[in-house]
Amino acid sequence: MTSLIRRLGFAFVVLSLAAVARPVWAQDTIKVAYVDPFSGPFASGGDEFLKVFGYILQKVNADGGALGKKFEIVPFDDKLQPAEALIALKNITDQNIPFVMQCTGSNVGAALVDGVSKHNARNPDNRILYLNCGALATELTNEQCDFWQFRFTGNVEMRAAARIKALPKDITKVYLLNQDYLFGQSVQHDTRKWLAKLRPDIQIVGDELMPFGKVQDFSSYVAKIKASGAQSVITGNYNRDLNLLIKAAVDDGLNVRFDTYLAHLIGGPTAIGAAGENRLSTITEFDPNVPVELKKPDAEAFSNGWRANHETDFSEIPFLTMFQMLAKAIDKAGSTDALKVALALEDMKATDMVGFPVQMRKEDHQLLMPYYAATFSRDVKYDAEKTGFGWKTDFIATTEDLTLPTSCKMKRPAS
Amino acid sequence: METVLISVLNGLVYGMLLFMLASGLTLIFSMMGVLNFAHASIYMLGAYLAFTVSEFLGFFPALIIAPILCGLIGAAIEIWGLRKVHHNGHIAELLFTFGLVFIIQRLVQMTWGMLPMAYRVPAVLDFPLFALYGVNFPAYRGFMLLVSACMLLGTWLLLKKTRIGLIIQAALTHPSMVSALGHNVPMVFTTVFAGGCLLAGLAGVIGGNYQTTEPGMADSMGPIVFVVVVFGGLGSLAGCFIASIVMGMIQTFAVVVDYSVADLLRPLGVVLSGDTLLTEVLTVPVARIGALLPFVMMVTILFFRPRGLMGTRDA
Secondary structure, eight states: HHHHHHHHHHHHHHHHHTTOOSSGGGGGGEEEEEEESSSSSTTHHHHHHHHHHHHHHHHHHHHHTTTBBBEEEEEEEEETTTHHHHHHHHHHHHHHEEEEOOOOOOOHHHHHHHHHHHHHHHOOOOEEEEESSSOOGGGGGTOOTTTEEOOOOOHHHHHHHHHHHHHHHTEEEEEEEEEHHHHHHHHHHHHHHHHHHHHHTTTEEEEEOTTTTTOOHHHHHHHHHHHOOOSSSEEOOOOOHHHHHHHHHTTTOOOOEEESSSSTTTHHHHHHHHTTTTEEEEEEEEOOTHHHHHHHHHHHHHHHHHHOOOOOOOOOOOHHHHHHHHHHHHHHTSSSOOOHHHHHHHTTTTEEETOOOOOTTTOOEEEEEOEEEEEEEEESSSTTTTTSHHHHHHHHEEETTTTTOOOOOOOOOOO | OOOHHHHHHHHHHHHHHHHHHHHHHHHHHHSSSOOOTTTHHHHHHHHHHHHHHHHHEEEEHHHHHHHHHHHHHHHHHIIIIIIITTOOOOOHHHHHHHHHHEEEEEHHHHOOOOOOOOOOOOOOOEEEEEEETEEEEHHHHHHHHHHHHHHHHHHHHHHHHHHHHHHHHHHOOOOHHHHHTTHHHHHHHHHHHHHHHHHHHHHHHHHHHHHSTTTTTTHHHHHHHHHHHHHHHHHHHHHHHHHHHHHHHHHHHHHHHOOOHHHHGGTOOOOOOSSOHHHHHHTTTTTGGGGGHHHHHHHHHHHHTOOSSSSSSOO
């Protein structure tokens, strides 16, 4: 009951803060605009990320920020609509904010790549950098790559390579089930490609696209999977499309693995619960058990600092890497000028919180970084979302493993 | 054969859940002439309330308490909301319930947060009831069937065999006459609205842990319930029942059908090839567009029989 009251209180505080959003110390901070859904069905993601950024900035600002100034985040709601994101972009450039981040939705990401590129061509004295922290479509750093975009998260193909490398050796039959839209099709395509490349011994016994977010009853899919004789379902599904699938599978006694891409997303562990024990695996950028397994007390302490005040887990290590690299680039450039910072970011090498090397590749502005494959297990130090189950790492795909070729032919600015 | 039998059972469970939601909606519509947009929101509220109540008292008390709470909320909405806007006509009422959708959604997010709730099937019902060709049929799905069958029977008895039912039926078609005979028609309206919300709440209680309890559940259930009501015929309980079962079956069966329109044409000697738009459209397997079929059927029935399967007046 107290948590209920606390949430109500929190909601009111957030609402009243939003009403007086304009910052007081506008002159003394480096502003970073943050565009993501804060209303509508995907609001839980944006809401959570905003809190995570708040936590990360405490550290980055305590470490000195950049140019002696602190970072400040200015949120804008895009309702997961490209059109809304472009309106927000106009608003952001009107306020002369030099950086815009966006972490949900490749459709919105594609619109921002285009919008930012056009804006910078037309307004050379008020340019802006797009920091992509979660638009995953591989195309965004291949065919559609752009000088003004920097992606600080692994694209679908990197995740697919990690996914297939981490598959248990004894699996010979898999079933692919994905959502019928840009991301799901991208996962389907890259999963097939890497299965053929790395595991020719595996037979694909089913390959299906399902309507995105529309299926209410998954028991017929379960019957189909059962009939196919698959040992593992490889799926890019997330939220209800994943939770309902796994629930139905357990109810119907379907005994297969679920090798997913996004089961760790916020709310997933709570909704799936015991149904996923030892058969659900996912591909993460970080989870609280990684520093335990790798014996990195600093990283463990940082992740615990989040855990102490939240019911969710800290897994957004690339957000931290992004701000650390941005701070370094601004310091190196000596200003927040978009072009200078972009040039400073190119080919920048850094070490992430756990100690793995990462690099912002110059050719396509894709961050080369490691990924972890983990299984939902009771046998962990830190459980996920207080469910009693947590992510136990079975495989680490290193930065070198995931340095994949790019087809990007970038148009670079003249000066 | 085995897939057919399993799909029939699953389709039946899903169809009955749809019916529980749609029956309340169609009752409210036939009485007040208002399509209650907020109906699926009450369903969501039922699931959340059941989760909170079951935290303290367990699932079975929640099964009784949560629907009653939803009924009370429904009564309050009718008395202090709908009745006030009623004299401005149906459009005002429609817009009022439309606004309610957003308000309830926001309230739920503010109270319970945006993440899915850990609302689970109670342990006593969490076992396989029987196995059919190696696929389990969970006891909870059997329980859902039982609850919805009891509800169907209860509603039917109430409407057809009691005095209250008689008055409600009369007030459906001849409100002024019923009023002239000394019955409190506004009171009847409130009762029906509350009753409809109670049924939606009940659907939420048993649907919330069958699926997931999260802020998006109203959005995902809303459209399909409207389809059921329109397809079955606005205001007809029997039509609503048939439509619910049909929609439930279609959605579960569509998934297992791997054929496309092109496969149907093949025996007729039409072979499609190449990369044209037409080929793309015609070779999409039914499984991939299964969720669209109910909407296609709604459009078709509106075209040929605007009053729906068993409706008494035009939509």
